[in-house]
Amino acid sequence: xxxxxxxxxxxxxxxxxxxxxxxxxxxxxxxxxxxxxxxxxxxxxxxxxxxxxxxxxxxxxxxxxxxxxxxxxxxxxxxxxxxxxxxxxxxxxxxxxxxxxxxxxxxxxxxxxxxxxxxxxxxxxxxxxxxxxxxxxxxxxxxxxxxxxxxxxxxxxxxxxxxxxxxxxxxxxxxxxxxxxxxxxxxxxxxxxxxxxxxxxxxxxxxxxxxxxxxxxxxxxxxxxxxxxxxxxxxxxxxxxxxxxxxxxxxxxxxxxxxxxxxxxxxxxxxxxxxxxxxxxxxxxxxxxxxxxxxx
Amino acid sequence: xxxxxxxxxxxxxxxxxxxxxxxxxxxxxxxxxxxxxxxxxxxxxxxxxxxxxxxxxxxxxxxxxxxxxxxxxxxxxxxxxxxxxxxxxxxxxxxxxxxxxxxxxxxxxxxxxxxxxxxxxxxxxxxxxxxxxxxxxxxxxxxxxxxxxxxxxxxxxxxxxxxxxxxxxxxxxxxxxxxxxxxxxxxxxxxxxxxxxxxxxxxxxxxxxxxxxxxxxxxxxxxxxxxxxxxxxxxxxxxxxxxxxxxxxxxxxxxxxxxxxxxxxxxxxxxxxxxxxxxxxxxxxxxxxxxxxxxxxxxxxxxxxxxxxxxxxxxxxxxxxxxxxxxxxxxxxxxxxxxxxxxxxxxxxxxxxxxxxxxxxxxxxxxxxxxxxxxxxxxxxxxxxxxxxxxxxxxxxxxxxxxxxxxxxxxxxxxxxxxxxxxxxx
Numbered sequence: 242x243x244x245x246x247x248x249x250x251x252x253x254x255x256x257x258x259x260x261x262x263x264x265x266x267x268x269x270x271x272x273x274x275x276x277x278x279x280x281x282x283x284x285x286x287x288x289x290x291x292x293x294x295x296x297x298x299x300x301x302x303x304x305x306x307x308x309x310x311x312x313x314x315x316x317x318x319x320x321x322x323x324x325x326x327x328x329x330x331x332x333x334x335x336x337x338x339x340x341x342x343x344x345x346x347x348x349x350x351x352x353x354x355x356x357x358x359x360x361x362x363x364x365x366x367x368x369x370x371x372x373x374x375x376x377x378x379x380x381x382x383x384x385x386x387x388x389x390x391x392x393x394x395x396x397x398x399x400x401x402x403x404x405x406x407x408x409x410x411x412x413x414x415x416x417x418x419x420x421x422x423x424x425x426x427x428x429x430x431x432x433x434x435x436x437x438x439x440x441x442x443x444x445x446x447x448x449x450x451x452x453x454x455x456x457x458x459x460x461x462x463x464x465x466x467x468x469x470x471x472x473x474x475x476x477x478x479x480x481x482x483x484x485x486x487x488x489x490x491x492x493x494x495x496x497x498x499x500x501x502x503x504x505x506x507x508x509x510x511x512x513x514x515x516x517x518x519x520x521x522x523x524x525x526x527x528x529x530x531x532x533x534x535x536x537x
Numbered sequence: 538x539x540x541x542x543x544x545x546x547x548x549x550x551x552x553x554x555x556x557x558x559x560x561x562x563x564x565x566x567x568x569x570x571x572x573x574x575x576x577x578x579x580x581x582x583x584x585x586x587x588x589x590x591x592x593x594x595x596x597x598x599x600x601x602x603x604x605x606x607x608x609x610x611x612x613x614x615x616x617x618x619x620x621x622x623x624x625x626x627x628x629x630x631x632x633x634x635x636x637x638x639x640x641x642x643x644x645x646x647x648x649x650x651x652x653x654x655x656x657x658x659x660x661x662x663x664x665x666x667x668x669x670x671x672x673x674x675x676x677x678x679x680x681x682x683x684x685x686x687x688x689x690x691x692x693x694x695x696x697x698x699x700x701x702x703x704x705x706x707x708x709x710x711x712x713x714x715x716x717x718x719x720x721x722x723x724x725x726x727x728x729x730x731x732x733x734x735x736x737x738x739x740x741x742x743x744x745x746x747x748x749x750x751x752x753x754x755x756x757x758x759x760x761x762x763x764x765x766x767x768x769x770x771x772x773x774x775x776x777x778x779x780x781x782x783x784x785x786x787x788x789x790x791x792x793x794x795x796x797x798x799x800x801x802x803x804x805x806x807x808x809x810x811x812x813x814x815x816x817x818x819x820x821x822x823x824x825x826x827x828x829x830x831x832x833x834x835x836x837x838x839x840x841x842x843x844x845x846x847x848x849x850x851x852x853x854x855x856x857x858x859x860x861x862x863x864x865x866x867x868x869x870x871x872x873x874x875x876x877x878x879x880x881x882x883x884x885x886x887x888x889x890x891x892x893x894x895x896x897x898x899x900x901x902x903x904x905x906x907x908x909x910x911x912x913x914x915x916x917x918x919x920x921x922x923x924x925x926x927x928x929x930x931x932x933x934x935x936x937x938x939x940x941x942x943x944x945x946x947x948x949x950x951x952x953x954x955x956x957x958x959x960x961x962x963x
Contacts, residue, residue, distance in 0.1 A: 242859065246769035249762045253786040253833070256826050260797055263804030326569045333566025350573045355945060356580070357887030359916040360938050363923045367931065368583050398576045405573070429555055431562035452792060459794020461890035462916075466923060486796050486890070493803065493894050511800040515793065522792040523785075 264515055267508035274502050275303045280509060282306065286472035286483075288492060288503050303506050305513065307472040311389070311482030315464060316457035318393025318478050319400055324450060326397075327404030332434055334405070335412040347409075354402040362466030365395035370467055377479065385469070385481040392467040393478065396460055400453050407452065411445030411532065412438060444532040451525035455518040461486040485510050584942070588935025594724040594737060595686040596678040597652055597713060599631040601660060603670050613668050624657035628679060635718075636709060647703050651710070653680040655738045678722065683736035683929035685710065689719060701928075727936060731904045732918065736929035739922070741937050743904045747817060747897070747912030748886060754821025754908060755828060755885050760878050762825075763832030764867075767874075770833075771840040772862050791830035798827045799894025807895060814896030815911040823891050828881040835877025839870035872959035879952040883945050889916035915941050 272280065283304020330350060334343050370391035377384030384390070415438050423433040439446070469481030470491060492507040605611065607630060610622040632648050633639070639648050653659075656679045663677070664670050681689070684701045689710060691698040699707060713719040730740030766787075774780040802823035806812045812819045843866050851861040892898065897913050898921065905912035913921070919941065922934040 243769070243773055246765045246773060249765035250769045250774070250780075250783050250833075252762060252766065252826075252829065253783055253790055256790055256801070256829070257786050259805050259826075260793070260801045263801050264797070267804060326572050329566050329569030330573055333563075333570055337563060337566055338570075346570055346574070349577060350570070352577050353573065355883065355887075355949060357889070357916050357941065357945070359887070359889045359919050359923075360580075360584070360942070363919065363934060363938060364580055364583060366923065367587075398573075401573050401576070429559045431559045432555070434562070455792060456794075459796065461794070461796045461893075462920065465890075465893075466920065486794070489796060489800070490890070490893055493799075494898055508800060508804070511797055515797050518792070518794055518797075519789060522789055526788055526792075 260515060264508050264512040267505050268512040271502060271505035271509045275506070275509075279303065280305055284474060286488070288488075288506055303502070303509075305485075305510070307474045308483060308485045308488055308510070309513075310474055310476070311468070311472065312458055312484040312486075314389045314476060314478060314482055315393040315396065315468060315484055316454055318390055319397040319457045320450070320454060322394055322397025323400035323404050323453060327401045327453075328408050328446065330401070331405040331408035331412060332438075335409050336430065336434055336438070350402045350405060352402075353399060354406075356399070358399065358460065358462040359466070361395050361399050362462040362464075365391050365463055365467035369395055382479060384479045387467060387469040387481040388479050389468060389482045390478040392464050395467065396457055396463050399460075399463070400457060403456065404449055404453050407449030407529075408442070408446050411442040411449065411529075414445070414533065415441045442532075444528050448525040448528035448532065451521050451528070455521035455525070458521075459486065459514060459518050461490060465490050485514050489514070581942075584935050584938050588932060588937075588939045590690050591727060591932040591936035592724055593690075593721040594726070595681040595689045595719060596722050597681050597685075598676055598678050598718040598720075599628070599635055599652075600674060601627055601631045601677045601679075602634075602674040603627065603660075603664055603672060604630070605672055613665060613671065619661070619665075622661065624661045625654075626657070627660045628652055628656040631677075631679070644705060647706055648709070650682055651685050651706065653682050653737045654735055655733070656680055678720075680726070680737050681719065683927060686737055687929050687932075689714075690721070693721075698928075727933070731902045732900060732913070732921070733902060734900075736925075736927050736933055739930075739933060741915065741918060741940060743901060744913050744915045744918035744937075745940075746905050747820075747901075748914040750817035750905060750908050750912065751820040751824060751914055752882055752886060754817060755824040756878065756882055758821065758825040759828050759832050759881065760874075763829050763878075763881075764836050764874055766829075766833045767836035767840055768862060768867070771837050772858070772866065787830050787833055790826075791834065794890075795827060795888055796890045796894065798823050799891030801826065802891060802895045813909070813911075815899050815901070815913075817905065817908045817910075817912050819895050820892050820897050820912075820914065821908070823895060824885040824888060827888065827891065828885050831881040831884060832874075832877055835880065836870070836874045839873025839877065840866060842873060843869045869961065872955055876952045876956045879948050879955070883948040883952075886914075886948070887916055887941070887945060889914070889920055892917050893920075915944075 280303050283302060284306050285302045285304045286307050287301040288303060330346075334347055338346065366387075370386055370388060373388060373391050373394075374384045374386050419437055419441060420433055423437040424430070428436065464484045464487050468487055469483050470487065471481065472483050472488075473480060475482060489507045489510050492503055492510075604627075607626045608622045608624060610618050612618055629649055632652065633645075636648055639645060659680060660677070685706070688697060688699055688702050688707075692710075702710075710719065726738060727740045729742055730738060731743030733739040770780065770783065774783075802819060806819050806822055807814055812822070847865050847869065848861050851865045852858075856864065892914060898917050899911060899913065900921070901911050901913055903910070915937065919934055919937050922930045922937060
């Protein structure tokens, strides 16, 4: 009986192992045809440039840098939206809001976390992107209809509750005695928040933001629907960029034979995505855990 | 003396500045909350304003004669003859009877364009339901084409959108409208049909059934496994490196991007175990692995909330460890576990990225009848429709989103209710 239970618990390990093996195995096959150096440092991504079907090495160039830059650009836009809004609402809810505001505003913000990403994608592609394009046009700016700004902005809205609930946890975990001490010295509430609570809660907040970044990097549907397909090396959020997840989806949907470098490339991208998010997660969870122990 | 007075002066001067900073800070907080709430509001209003129209759809009333010769069918029970029947002739003839003055090929084509290209098959179904109609004539409300539907709705709203209509068609619609032969009816197709390339024929039934089968499998697999894992980790596991490792794994899996689970499903389930693509089985397996961490984490919290005194009392009465867990801890923590399961299922219902990887993104007309029929799920259907160029699909997509969101709202409300109703506090 106990072994069955242990088996169930170990499924988590098998899943991780399965993920690692599946992406690693296919990636190794991929790196046989495309050198790993070209993949990691290549500046051009165009997997579809085959001119003839039977061509040797019939796929184009697999340089991952533009995808990585695109992913970072979209995530950065998302963070610019989510971090200030999420953090400030957490502070307000934890330190200022009356009980009744807290009971209604908190679940209302949490609604944002429960909305499926495909809905955000639809909203970004059909409402936000045209709005930003028209807005840009009225200022004489040319905004792409698949701009990183639209996808990132909507992704930021999605991440607001994620940051605010994590920040709320760490802010409420700061011992009351620290607040009392600061207030007793004559500091105003906002001074207490800025000079005492935030520094004390900083490790937890940083951990939360890192988890949020990892989530933004791995987010798929919003960017598939609202960001572009063409890999462009740009830091301008008004232009269209593509991301790692978009390329995984494009490479693996539609017709495919399994051993072509095109599909294998998706697994190499998956390996990269998994590694980056895993490192971020482990580091963030480590920080959060350490911080919790500090005040427990 | 003068020095401390100076200090006091300084402090007083700074006080108003500090108070202003305090006020500003408070406003930043309020603004942040308002931005969040406004986002919720804008999102919902936008979806509802785009989607509410899709629950009604334009029908045109025509006089249909079920003429045996024109259809070319004698025996309604012979399936082969039925497939060979010229069913489109029914709706086309009806259109010509309504507008006898129309002549010329292109005009006729435009005329036939008023009604859905599937109208003939709808008439066939109607005839099969009531075979006595063969040879008879009746007035039937026939589904209009999606462009007509879009135009008619926008025209009723006072902002006609006629980009895809010809002048003749506009005239005909006007004529039909004046005779009361075009009207909006409840769009039952949306709920009873599978996907279609024609927006007016497309429904979400197939996707809903696909979601249902996928979720049933996910629940049946993930709930027992998740609860067992939680019981093991909380009640039986010795504290050693191995259990620590399991914990780290669970926490990490909860944060792994969902698309990675899709890659896992593709490589392991489809390519290694040769589970067929696009079926609820493989979707359920992938979603099980994905929701497992959520269920384990919430179940553990539920078990933790049972006070140790209960366990000690049971053990003190001579119960074995298993009896303690099965008879006391488990029933007491079940409400919390169920809440976690519902939240996990709500997550799984809204998930689409990993399912794209395992082929549940195919265009499937038939409504799946089991776990091994090719299917898609509701969020993926939304993705597919959102990608379709036809304008009428925008409305459809928003309507499907409204339906998906209502499912999620119901599930989350049940979870909250369950927690409030059944949870005990010690």
